[in-house]
Amino acid sequence: MGSAKANLKRKASIIEANDATANAQAAQDSDFEDFGGGILNAVLDDEDSEDDSDFLGEEGDDLDDEEETESEDDIESEDIPTDDEGEEIKSAITNGINPNKDEDADDRPNYRIEKDANGGVRYVYDEIDPVYDSDDTDAQGPTNTIGNIPLSFYDSYPHIGYDINGKRILRPATGEALDSLLDSIELPEGWTGLTDPETGKPLNLSRDELELLRRVQMKEVPEEGYDMYPDTVEWYTSHVEQFPLSAAPEPKRRFVPSKHEAKRVMKLVKAIREGRILPYKPPEEREKEQEEEEEVHYDLWADETPRPPNVMHIPAPKLAPPGYDLSYNPPPEYLPTNAERKAWEETDPEEREKTYLPQKYDSLRRTPAYDEFVKERFDRCLDLYLAPRVRKNRLNIDPTSLLPKLPRPEELRPFPTVASIEFAGHEGRVRSVAIDSSGQWLASGGDDGTVRVWGLSDGKQQWRAKLSSEDPVDVVRWRPGQDGLILSAAVGEDIYLMIPSTVNPELEQASRTILDAGFGYASNAKQQTTTTGARKDPPAKWARPGARLEDEGVLLKATVRSPIKTINWHRRGDFFCTVSPTGQRSAVAIHILSKHLTQIPFRKLPGGAPQTASFHPSRPLFFVATQRTIRCYDLQRQELVKTIQPGCRWISSFDIHPGGDHLIAGSYDRRLLWHDLEMSARPYKTLRFHEQAIRSVKFHPGSYPLFADCSDDGSLQIFHSKVVNDLMEGPTITPVKMLSGHRVVNRLGVTDVAWHPHHPWIASAGADGTCRLWT
Amino acid sequence: MLDTPSPIPFDFLINGEFLRTSLHEYLEAHGLNAEETLNIQYVRSLIPPAYQASFEHNDWISDVDVLSATSRAGVWSGDKLALNQDRIVSASYDGLLQIWDPSGNSLARSSSGGHTASVKAVKFLSSTQIASAGLDRTVRVWKYIESDGGLQRTLKPSLELYGHKASVDALDVHGPTGRVLSASADGAIGLWTTSKSSAPAAPASLLPGAGASESKKRKLSGASAAPQRGPLSLMPIHNSPTTAVCFDPADASVAYSASQDHTIRTIDLTTSKVENVITTSHPLLALTSLRRNQGTASSSVLLAAATAARHITLVDPRVSASTISVLTLRGHKNIVSSLAAGPDNDYSLVSGSYDGTCRIWDLRSVRAATKSEGGGSVSESVYVIERESLKGTKQRRTAGEVPGRGAKVFGVAWDKTFGIVSAGEDKMVQINRGQDLLASS
Numbered sequence A: 001m002g003s004a005k006a007n008l009k010r011k012a013s014i015i016e017a018n019d020a021t022a023n024a025q026a027a028q029d030s031d032f033e034d035f036g037g038g039i040l041n042a043v044l045d046d047e048d049s050e051d052d053s054d055f056l057g058e059e060g061d062d063l064d065d066e067e068e069t070e071s072e073d074d075i076e077s078e079d080i081p082t083d084d085e086g087e088e089i090k091s092a093i094t095n096g097i098n099p100n101k102d103e104d105a106d107d108r109p110n111y112r113i114e115k116d117a118n119g120g121v122r123y124v125y126d127e128i129d130p131v132y133d134s135d136d137t138d139a140q141g142p143t144n145t146i147g148n149i150p151l152s153f154y155d156s157y158p159h160i161g162y163d164i165n166g167k168r169i170l171r172p173a174t175g176e177a178l179d180s181l182l183d184s185i186e187l188p189e190g191w192t193g194l195t196d197p198e199t200g201k202p203l204n205l206s207r208d209e210l211e212l213l214r215r216v217q218m219k220e221v222p223e224e225g226y227d228m229y230p231d232t233v234e235w236y237t238s239h240v241e242q243f244p245l246s247a248a249p250e251p252k253r254r255f256v257p258s259k260h261e262a263k264r265v266m267k268l269v270k271a272i273r274e275g276r277i278l279p280y281k282p283p284e285e286r287e288k289e290q291e292e293e294e295e296v297h298y299d300l301w302a303d304e305t306p307r308p309p310n311v312m313h314i315p316a317p318k319l320a321p322p323g324y325d326l327s328y329n330p331p332p333e334y335l336p337t338n339a340e341r342k343a344w345e346e347t348d349p350e351e352r353e354k355t356y357l358p359q360k361y362d363s364l365r366r367t368p369a370y371d372e373f374v375k376e377r378f379d380r381c382l383d384l385y386l387a388p389r390v391r392k393n394r395l396n397i398d399p400t401s402l403l404p405k406l407p408r409p410e411e412l413r414p415f416p417t418v419a420s421i422e423f424a425g426h427e428g429r430v431r432s433v434a435i436d437s438s439g440q441w442l443a444s445g446g447d448d449g450t451v452r453v454w455g456l457s458d459g460k461q462q463w464r465a466k467l468s469s470e471d472p473v474d475v476v477r478w479r480p481g482q483d484g485l486i487l488s489a490a491v492g493e494d495i496y497l498m499i500p501s502t503v504n505p506e507l508e509q510a511s512r513t514i515l516d517a518g519f520g521y522a523s524n525a526k527q528q529t530t531t532t533g534a535r536k537d538p539p540a541k542w543a544r545p546g547a548r549l550e551d552e553g554v555l556l557k558a559t560v561r562s563p564i565k566t567i568n569w570h571r572r573g574d575f576f577c578t579v580s581p582t583g584q585r586s587a588v589a590i591h592i593l594s595k596h597l598t599q600i601p602f603r604k605l606p607g608g609a610p611q612t613a614s615f616h617p618s619r620p621l622f623f624v625a626t627q628r629t630i631r632c633y634d635l636q637r638q639e640l641v642k643t644i645q646p647g648c649r650w651i652s653s654f655d656i657h658p659g660g661d662h663l664i665a666g667s668y669d670r671r672l673l674w675h676d677l678e679m680s681a682r683p684y685k686t687l688r689f690h691e692q693a694i695r696s697v698k699f700h701p702g703s704y705p706l707f708a709d710c711s712d713d714g715s716l717q718i719f720h721s722k723v724v725n726d727l728m729e730g731p732t733i734t735p736v737k738m739l740s741g742h743r744v745v746n747r748l749g750v751t752d753v754a755w756h757p758h759h760p761w762i763a764s765a766g767a768d769g770t771c772r773l774w775t
Numbered sequence B: 001m002l003d004t005p006s007p008i009p010f011d012f013l014i015n016g017e018f019l020r021t022s023l024h025e026y027l028e029a030h031g032l033n034a035e036e037t038l039n040i041q042y043v044r045s046l047i048p049p050a051y052q053a054s055f056e057h058n059d060w061i062s063d064v065d066v067l068s069a070t071s072r073a074g075v076w077s078g079d080k081l082a083l084n085q086d087r088i089v090s091a092s093y094d095g096l097l098q099i100w101d102p103s104g105n106s107l108a109r110s111s112s113g114g115h116t117a118s119v120k121a122v123k124f125l126s127s128t129q130i131a132s133a134g135l136d137r138t139v140r141v142w143k144y145i146e147s148d149g150g151l152q153r154t155l156k157p158s159l160e161l162y163g164h165k166a167s168v169d170a171l172d173v174h175g176p177t178g179r180v181l182s183a184s185a186d187g188a189i190g191l192w193t194t195s196k197s198s199a200p201a202a203p204a205s206l207l208p209g210a211g212a213s214e215s216k217k218r219k220l221s222g223a224s225a226a227p228q229r230g231p232l233s234l235m236p237i238h239n240s241p242t243t244a245v246c247f248d249p250a251d252a253s254v255a256y257s258a259s260q261d262h263t264i265r266t267i268d269l270t271t272s273k274v275e276n277v278i279t280t281s282h283p284l285l286a287l288t289s290l291r292r293n294q295g296t297a298s299s300s301v302l303l304a305a306a307t308a309a310r311h312i313t314l315v316d317p318r319v320s321a322s323t324i325s326v327l328t329l330r331g332h333k334n335i336v337s338s339l340a341a342g343p344d345n346d347y348s349l350v351s352g353s354y355d356g357t358c359r360i361w362d363l364r365s366v367r368a369a370t371k372s373e374g375g376g377s378v379s380e381s382v383y384v385i386e387r388e389s390l391k392g393t394k395q396r397r398t399a400g401e402v403p404g405r406g407a408k409v410f411g412v413a414w415d416k417t418f419g420i421v422s423a424g425e426d427k428m429v430q431i432n433r434g435q436d437l438l439a440s441s
Helices: A002-017 A024-033 A035-049 A058-077 A083-094 A102-106 A176-184 A207-217 A259-273 A283-294 A338-346 A373-386 A505-516 A519-531 A547-552 B023-030 B072-080 B214-220 B388-393
Strands: A111-115 A121-125 A159-162 A168-170 A191-195 A202-204 A419-424 A430-435 A441-446 A450-455 A461-466 A473-478 A487-491 A494-498 A541-543 A554-559 A566-569 A575-579 A588-592 A597-599 A612-615 A621-625 A630-634 A639-644 A651-656 A662-667 A672-676 A685-687 A694-699 A706-711 A715-722 A732-740 A750-755 A762-766 A770-774 B010-014 B040-044 B051-056 B061-067 B087-092 B097-100 B106-109 B119-124 B129-134 B139-147 B152-161 B168-174 B179-184 B189-193 B233-235 B242-247 B254-259 B263-268 B273-279 B284-292 B300-307 B311-315 B325-330 B336-341 B348-353 B357-362 B377-380 B383-386 B409-415 B419-424 B428-432
Touching (some): A441 A770, B051 B388, B072 B119, B087 B119, B087 B129, B129 B168, B357 B409, B383 B388
Parallel strands (some): A694 A750, B325 B377, B336 B409
Antiparallel strands (some): A419 A770, A441 A450, A621 A630, A651 A662, A662 A672, A672 A685, A706 A715, A715 A732, B010 B040, B097 B106, B179 B189, B189 B233, B284 B300, B409 B419, B419 B428
16 A cells, blocks of 8 residues: 555656646556556446447557546545545554555454443444555456356347446447458457457457566566666675773672672582481481381301412413404404304304304494393303312423334234234134144144144145044144154144144154153052042043044143143143133143143132143243233142232133243233233233233244134234343334235134244234144 | 337336336426436337146146256256256255246156155256155156157156255256255254265165164055165254255356355355355245356356345355445345346346236336335336136135235246246146247347
8 A cells, every 4th residue: 555655756757747648658657657557547448438448459458547547646646545445444443453554454353342232242344445556456357247157148138237327238349340440450469369358349358458468478587677687785894893891890799709609608518518418318218228227237258358379270371362263353354154143043042162153243233232141141150160170280291292202013023914824624613723842743733523634835725633523622732852743633622632643753753752741640640639638639630542543643642620721831742731610620631741730729719710831941830810910820840939910801711931030911801911020919010902801812922923813703913022131121012014815713712822933933823723833 | 220120128227227118207207307318228128937737747836947958957858858858947845846848748757666755846957867855755856768769758766865854945056067956944954975985875874664663664665676875965054944056057066055044155065164154034934046247257156035024135255346236136025935046147037926916127127225125226027927717716805815815936947948937736737938038129
């Protein structure tokens, strides 16, 4: 409304300056300035002149506008508000509204409250007053009042409807009259060729609208005179403001401590010290504290004084510092591969080497919490208090230096290495084997009850004698000495002494003489037993074995009371001892060949059943082995010299070193034991190399420092033993060769071994029915 | 020159060794560069000793000898040897001698008055005389007569020689002088003569029946009445069984003996003294002599001795020899029991072993021994002759089995006419071709 008023004022001044017709330019200017008003006027004019001037020309329109502007200007120039305006202002005042403030009209209520006749509240709305130059288009509402019906209903009438006053609106001229007119005139400016459906007049565009279209087409700002880039008005920065500084002195209170505040603080401090002010605690916590105060605690260690640590105190070992694999970002080589990860996951948690798998994280803040922490600490605590910690002196010794310096087997040649000759012929197991003292003949006895003599160097069977058809030949032994060739064999309770035919008449004759020498003494021995008064059987009966065996060369037979398992000759060839483990009191017997006499040296033998017995190679000592001990007796003084305890469960055989100071024993519990007779009753060395029981052990009787054992696992083992005279140095025992080749039959392998007297050759008897010579 | 009617195969030697593989493999085996220059010698190729025949015996055969125009006994016999009178004599463990012709017919067998126990050695003295020795401690000389154009043949004992106190295991003969050498298990070497008149009387104590029991006498009553004689000399020079003896090939008054006491002794037979003792490291079981540089001034003798340690040692028996052990022949898998020198040349040798093979050695093929073999020079066999009897059975060889089980070779002889004749535990006399086995230089 303000702008409208300004427009009015401007218009008034223009009119005052000059009349409209005189200065067309001025009118044009004002017309353009009053853009909004011009349009409104034209609309208003249209209402009036619609009836007649439907097809007014441009000039006519212009004229019309000018005339109306003049008339309006005339009215306005009077500067007197019309009644309408006056009323409006009046009503605005009564409503408490400044009518000039049109912008605020939306904010305040557009009604007033009055009391009606009944005394109730009545809303009285303002009369809407379309101001003269307001842009309210409702004011130019349709003049045709026929409503929303098609105009075609009025086709038969000369009018097309009625105006608001009920007068007919006549149909504009159409047809030929118009055509002729159109022909005569040019197409008017603003012609659209459309008909306004409400008025029925041609719908033409006004000059302003054309101008507007033109601007839009030219992409200019549609409104005339709009400045898009106005000059800035610097309201503030251009103003310089000055403030004066106070010259008044600083007040004292700004730098002197406040006595009042100090007083108040002291008051608070005093209250805190006296306990009147307490820090805040939740009530339940306070109650708990009170309860705790009421409980009574006793400190057991109150008067304890620190003591120095005990000698046996061992601090817990420290955990190893974490390694690369415990890092949150370990090097890639520490990261497990898929296979490792799978293996780790598949193993039992108890058996894992590490309780964790190295994992990689981009940064430390992405590392999750360690969920095994509590378990790990618990395990550590268990480790610490369940595992006793003991201080031990660790020996810092290189274990290889403790091993004896053994020579290489190659340096200890010669020793038997391969099987050279097989002596095949026995049916069933061969139980015993022996090589005679000349080294030419090998004797064997076996389960078939035969004794066979073989040529050692060619493997040809030279002689055989069947001693028994039921009992096996348990043992065969040659009588030592070169003066005769006498073989002894034990079958059951019988000892047979025989002279194998080796086509050597002198030797046979000499042997026969040796065997027959005792027949004169046999009666004497019998007499001796009778003179003692006790009518006892002699311990053995010596006799001829019978004509059949005598023809074969078996010349003498001695029968004892129980089955004999072992025969061992004294080195001179006159004595031999037999052992029958089942014979209670007469288990060990010593036989004198030259007298055909049998003696039983032990009436009672401690230590259980004897297993084997042997003469010492040089001294008058006699060794008897029971299951667990070997006893050494002096035959001359008839007393026990020493007891050897090999520490095995069941001795199978033993042999005495040709030097006489050492002894080896083999046992059924797979042990081979070396004893130094001068040193101790305990073994000097225990060798456990066999998988099965050891059946026999033998020293080489000649010049070679060898000994051998044989076992039920079908193998022989050859050892080299260096025995020195120095008492300070023990013997050196080196295993040099394992000879295998005998088949294991019924869990029996090699039953006996015998060394060649001169060469490093050994003969073995096997349960597979063969003997072998190993060279 | 190359236009021969039949192709002649060649063998090649590199550095004195026969090339048995391809040249490439040889280079690889010896680590040689392909750029290196090799001295390759070539000789006429050798034809392997093909199997020819086997004659079966009743018992193990302990020794064989051959008689032919080219054999030693044939040469000694000279004109007395009838044409085509090629014979093989074999000695058996059953105490019998048997004479064969080349086609395998048993011509004669010793019947009565023979050995009372196993015969251990047999040798032809001449076309009519055979010497044998055995376990019965005797050396016997036999008269072998073929009459009526070879239709009637008799093998009769002509002399029994007593003196040894144990089994006589080896023999050697010298035809021209009629001397026989024997080696016995009692450690003695006996020197005997085949002439009845010059031989001393037999020691009475050793004669059969002397001091024997009645039954023994009865048993021996069937003995023939061959003359009984004693030794020319009996030399107890070994203290272990003597296993082999041989005459010096050039000088019949010198003999060599080998024993299980590891020694080879040179004996001057005229004085019965030991002239040289060579000690080896193993028991010796066989001995043969080889001549070196035959027909030249530096002619000498090389002895090949078979040891129980499965190899053959070649020793120089001269007192002045700088190196005693010349060469070791390795390859046998068991005890070597017999040796025979090649008839064609002085560098070929055949050996029989308990492992059931005969091996033929070329003494020119020498290589240095490895450390485990103990140094020295080593040669390896050129050919291996298996026993035909083993081939038929084709036993499964198990790991622990004794090598040559059931087919021990006890005797071997090599003659130009017959080839290689070997015999052993399998009761067979086996003949293999023996010509051109080794290249002639």
